[in-house]
Amino acid sequence: xxxxxxxxxxxxxxxxxxxxxxxxxxxxxxxxxxxxxxxxxxxxxxxxxxxxxxxxxxxxxxxxxxxxxxxxxxxxxxxxxxxxxxxxxxxxxxxxxxxxxxxxxxxxxxxxxxxxxxxxxxxxxxxxxxxxxxxxxxxxxxxxxxxxxxxxxxxxxxxxxxxxxxxxxxxxxxxxxxxxxxxxxxxxxxxxxxxxxxxxxxxxxxxxxxxxxxxxxxxxxxxxxxxxxxxxxxxxxxxxxxxxxxxxxxxxxxxxxxxxxxxxxxxxxxxxxxxxxxxxxxxxxxxxxxxxxxxxxxxxxx
Numbered sequence: 279x280x281x282x283x284x285x286x287x288x289x290x291x292x293x294x295x296x297x298x299x300x301x302x303x304x305x306x307x308x309x310x311x312x313x314x315x316x317x318x319x320x321x322x323x324x325x326x327x328x329x330x331x332x333x334x335x336x337x338x339x340x341x342x343x344x345x346x347x348x349x350x351x352x353x354x355x356x357x358x359x360x361x362x363x364x365x366x367x368x369x370x371x372x373x374x375x376x377x378x379x380x381x382x383x384x385x386x387x388x389x390x391x392x393x394x395x396x397x398x399x400x401x402x403x404x405x406x407x408x409x410x411x412x413x414x415x416x417x418x419x420x421x422x423x424x425x426x427x428x429x430x431x432x433x434x435x436x437x438x439x440x441x442x443x444x445x446x447x448x449x450x451x452x453x454x455x456x457x458x459x460x461x462x463x464x465x466x467x468x469x470x471x472x473x474x475x476x477x478x479x480x481x482x483x484x485x486x487x488x489x490x491x492x493x494x495x496x497x498x499x500x501x502x503x504x505x506x507x508x509x510x511x512x513x514x515x516x517x518x519x520x521x522x523x524x525x526x527x528x529x530x531x532x533x534x535x536x537x538x539x540x541x542x543x544x545x546x547x548x549x550x551x552x553x554x555x556x557x558x559x560x561x562x563x564x565x566x567x568x569x570x571x572x573x574x575x576x577x578x579x580x
Contacts, residue, residue, distance in 0.1 A: 288568075288573075290371050290373040291373045291374075291466060291566050291573075292566070292573065292575060293370050294331060294368055294369055294373055294375035294575070295375040295564060295566075295576045297326075297329045297330070297331045297370075297375070298367075298375035298376075298564070298575070298576045301325060301326065301329070301368065301377075302366065302576075304322070304325050305318075305337075305364050305366065305379075306379075306381070308321050308322075309358055309364065309381055309383075310358065310383075311357075311358060311359060311384075312357045312358065313357060313358050314350075314354075314356075314357055315339050315350040315354055315356040315357060316350040316351075316352070316353075316356075316521070318339060318350075319336070319337050319339060319349060319350050319521070320521070322337045322366065323337070323522075326368055330370075331369065331370055332368065332370075333367065333369075333516075333518075334367030334369045334376065334445055335367045335445055335488065335517040335518075336349035336487070336488050336518065336519035337364065337365065337366050338363065338364070338378075338488075339358070339364060340362070340363040340549070341358075341359065341360045341361065341362055341363075342360040342361050342557050342558070343476070343551055343552045343556060343557060344363075344549050344551055344558070345363070345432060345435060345472055345474075345551065345552055345558040345560065346435065346472075346480075346549075346560065347486040347488055347547045348486050348487065348549050349486065349488050349519050349521075350487060350521065351487040351519070351521050352521045352524040352525075354487075358383055359383050359384065360383060360389075360557075361383075361384075361386070361389045361393075361557050361558070361559060362381045363380050363558065363560040364378060365377075365378035365560065365562065366378065367445060369516075372442040374445060374466070374564075375575050375576050376440065376445060376564050376576070377468075377562050377563055377564060378470065378560045378561060379560075379562075380392070380393045380559040380560055380561065381393075388475065388557070389559070391427055391428075392427075392474070392475065392558070392559035393559045394427065395423070395426075395429050395559065396424070396472065396473040396559040396560055396561040398423050398424075398426075398427070399419075399420045399424050399453075399471035399561065400420075400469060400470075400471050400561035400563055402419045402420065403416050403419060403420050403437075403469040403471065404563055404577055406419055407469070407572050408462065408572060409462060409463060409567060410462065410463075411461060411462045412458075412459070412460070412461050413449070413450070413451055413452060413456070413458055413460045413461065413462065414452060414455055414456050414457055414459070416451060416469065417436075417452030417453055417454050417455055417456050417458075418454070418455035420452075420453045420469075420471045421453065421454040423471075424473045427473065429473045429475055430473070430475075430476065430478035431454050431471060431472065431473065431474075431478060432453060432472035432473075432474055432478050432479060432558065433453060433454045433479060434479050435453060435470070435472050435480060435550065436451055436452050436453055436470065437451030437467060437468045437471075438451060438467070438470070439451075439465055439467050440465075440466040440467065440564070441466070443514050443515045443516060444515055449465075449467070451467055451468070451469050451470070453470070453471050462567055463567070465566075465567055466564065466565075466566050466567075466575075467565050468562055468563070468565075469562065469563060470560065470561075470562040471560070471561055472558055472559070472560050473558070473559045473560075474552050474557065474558045474559075475556045476553065476554040476557070477552070477553050477554040477556065479553045480551055480552055480553065481550075481551055481552075481553050482549070482551070483548055483549035483550065483551035484548070485546055485549070486546060486547045486548060486549050487521070487546075488517050488518075488519060488546065488547045489517065489519070489535070489539075489544050489546050489547070490516070490517045490518070490547070491506070491509060491510060491513075491515070491543065491544060492542065492543065492544060492545035493543055494543075495541055495542055495543050497537065497538060497541050497543060502534040502537045502538055504534075505523065505531055505534040505535065505538070506534075506538055506543060508526065508527075509523070523535055562576075563575070563576045563577045564576045565577075
């Protein structure tokens with residue numbers, strides 16, 4: 279964990295949280311049934327910049343059985359429908375706020391109940407955060423809360439600790455009674471329940487449009503090296519979207535990305551799909567845990 283002793287770090291985290299809250303409100307306003315996913319993502323990208331932040335990862339717009347890891351690429355013809363998960367991460371100077379919510383776009387009572395289950399679980403989990411709390415106790419509360427609604431918590435997805443420029447750091451915040459013996463200490467955490475009417479696990483699916491730099495491997499093509507250099511400077515260790523490369527470099531940039539991916543330099547995350555194709559609702563908040571108290575980064579102002 280990075281140290282939270284410096285006042286500026288705490289201020290950056292809380293500023294990121296306030297911007298993330300505003301982005302949640304904005305996203306709810308612009309998301310309507312059958313609106314282009316690419317348009318929604320682009321509007322959110324632009325709003326992040328307008329608010330003085332940078333993306334910690336591409337906004338995830340995952341539908342129905344896709345639990346996470348989908349963002350529209352250039353030319354994507356997908357539209358908003360069904361049970362849509364909206365996962366937003368932004369940073370200020372590398373200090374990250376991560377938050378998510380779900381929207382029912384088909385007037386489904388089951389979808390609404392799944393959303394209610396995920397939101398109840400994240401509320402319960404946030405209230406459990408305190409120094410020396412066992413992580414498995416938080417996971418147990420999440421699993422029990424989702425079960426009250428007749429659904430299953432996805433066991434192989436979890437919340438996570440956060441470090442500077444690292445969204446998923448070393449610690450996991452489980453979504454069930456995992457039995458792990460780790461206890462909470464001072465740091466930044468995201469709690470991220472997923473409720474499903476399926477079996478409660480995810481598998482790797484198709485391409486996500488979300489990438490990260492994976493290996494330091496030399497490539498011959500000069501333009502590909504130029505693209506890679508810009509990615510490393512702009513996004514550092516953070517995930518990024520192919521649409522951002524297209525915006526900067528055009529179609530040549532996408533060809534360069536393909537070369538870099540084939541060379542093993544870039545890794546493309548797979549979609550995470552519920553194993554029985556059950557529908558999935560997600561909720562997420564970020565919590566800053568300090569020795570002198572808990573600060574709820576994306577849930578409310580302290």
